[in-house]
Each structure stands twice: as structure tokens, then as C-alpha cells.
Amino acid sequence: MEMDSETVDGYLKIDRYDEGRVATLAAVYKDVLAQLGEDPNREGLIKTPERVAKSLQFLTHGYDLKPAEILKSAMFQEEYSQMVVVKDIEVYSLCEHHMLPFFGKAHIAYVPNGHIVGLSKIPRVVDAFARRLQVQERLTNEIRDCIEDTLKPKGVAVVIECQHLCMAMRGAQKQNSVTTTSAFTGAFLNNERTRAEFLRLITASLH
Known part of the structure; x- marks a missing residue:
């Protein structure tokens, strides 16, 4: 389990990500960037696939929760x-x-x-x-x-x-x-x- 942390307003904020999912999704999104006509190796996009992978995990973390x-x-x-x-x-x-x-x-x-x-x-x-x-x-x-x-x-x-x-x-x-x-x-x-x-x-x- 990978963790990203930062201090916001005096509180330590920790986001947790599944490393395997991050790697798999990042590879997919690197290909997506190329299919869109972009260069996934240019400076501004090098870390984009990983960022998108982590973003999607956060935006869909409800699958891991039990509302009841x-x-x-x-x-x-x-x-x-x-x-x-x-x-x-x-x-x-x-x-x-x-x-x-x-x-x-x-x-x-x-x-x-x-x-x-x-x-x-x-x-x-x-x-x-x-x-x-x-x-x-x-x-x-x-x-x-x-x-x-x-x-x-x-x-x-x-x-x-x-x-x-x-x-x-x-x-x-x-x-x-x-x-x-x-x-x-x-x-x-x-x-x-x-x-x-x-x-x-x-x-x-x-x-």
C-alpha cells in the first residue's frame, strides 16, 4: 500500500493507494495519451498517468466502503x-x-x-x-x-x-x-x- 502525505492547515493528510492498481492504470493512461496524439514522455505529462491513476482510485474509493x-x-x-x-x-x-x-x-x-x-x-x-x-x-x-x-x-x-x-x-x-x-x-x-x-x-x- 502506497501512501502520499502532506500537511494541510496543521493536519497531516494521508492518501492511501494500491500500488498494483496504480501501476496498471498508469500504463493504460500512458497509452491513452499517445492515442490522443500527445507525447506521454514530454515534461508536463511524464507523471500524468500516475496522477490520473491515483485520482481515479480516490474518486471511486466508495467501492471499498460499506455504507450500512x-x-x-x-x-x-x-x-x-x-x-x-x-x-x-x-x-x-x-x-x-x-x-x-x-x-x-x-x-x-x-x-x-x-x-x-x-x-x-x-x-x-x-x-x-x-x-x-x-x-x-x-x-x-x-x-x-x-x-x-x-x-x-x-x-x-x-x-x-x-x-x-x-x-x-x-x-x-x-x-x-x-x-x-x-x-x-x-x-x-x-x-x-x-x-x-x-x-x-x-x-x-x-x-
Whole structure:
């Protein structure tokens, strides 16, 4: 296991990479550069294949994570039974069709049914699914299903709003379009007032 480290704002940041994967991917990307008409041996590109290999490992490290276990690591019995909302969670992912980024915000809520979860775990679950090759529709459902199956709450709501570079940089080339997806269970699916309250909370400026 290879490690890159640097000090940022007084904290030691360590990235870990699989050396075998780095070497294999770097060789592939050296050939890609040549196929594009570039000289992979010129000064500015000599280390590019290795950098891309490490970048891809980081951007897809969600494959090595277990989202349900992330939630289980901080589940607590609690009789709180009102809506819990975590909004404006940053989302960064790669479109599986073109391997170009899409990014935006996720808004997630659940109504506890005897258990709550540490608030930081919800953004971590988002990252665990987002840091894979994805489509936004599946990402939305996977987050919903993970929270539903693990916490077994009275309901789960997930809304994701993203811009897709595969639409902005190529294809339709519409730079300002935003894609919104949603997925609901339980109280959010069956109770219009609960769903309306969630939608009001994620669009309100409370801070």
C-alpha cells in the first residue's frame, strides 16, 4: 500500500493507494495519451498517468466502503420521533456513461422509529455511494434504501440536485441545467403533509 502525505492547515493528510492498481492504470493512461496524439514522455505529462491513476482510485474509493456499516457504527436508541433533516450535503460523483463529474447537493431526512444515527454518518453514506461510477437516479435510490434497511425508520426522504459535466461540456452543452431526483419511503411517501414539510425545510433559509 502506497501512501502520499502532506500537511494541510496543521493536519497531516494521508492518501492511501494500491500500488498494483496504480501501476496498471498508469500504463493504460500512458497509452491513452499517445492515442490522443500527445507525447506521454514530454515534461508536463511524464507523471500524468500516475496522477490520473491515483485520482481515479480516490474518486471511486466508495467501492471499498460499506455504507450500512457506517450507519451501524453510530446507531443509538432514542425515543425522538420527529423529522431529522440533513441538507446541503455536497455530492461529487462520476457519471458511469462518460466518466465525467456530476456534482451538487443532497438533502436527506428520516423519521426515527426507536433509533437515531450520528449526524456525520449520513454525509458519509452519501460519499460511500457517490464515490463510484454512478447515475444520479441510482445514487438517490441507494442512499434511500441504505437508510431504510439499516435504521428501519418511519420514513426516509432523499432529494439530490446536480449539474452534469457530460451535459455541460459535451452533448447538449447546456451549462446551467440542473437535474433533480427524489426518493421517498413510509411517512414521506404516504403522508402529503410530512413530504411538504420536508420540501419546505430543504428550501428554507434557516441560517
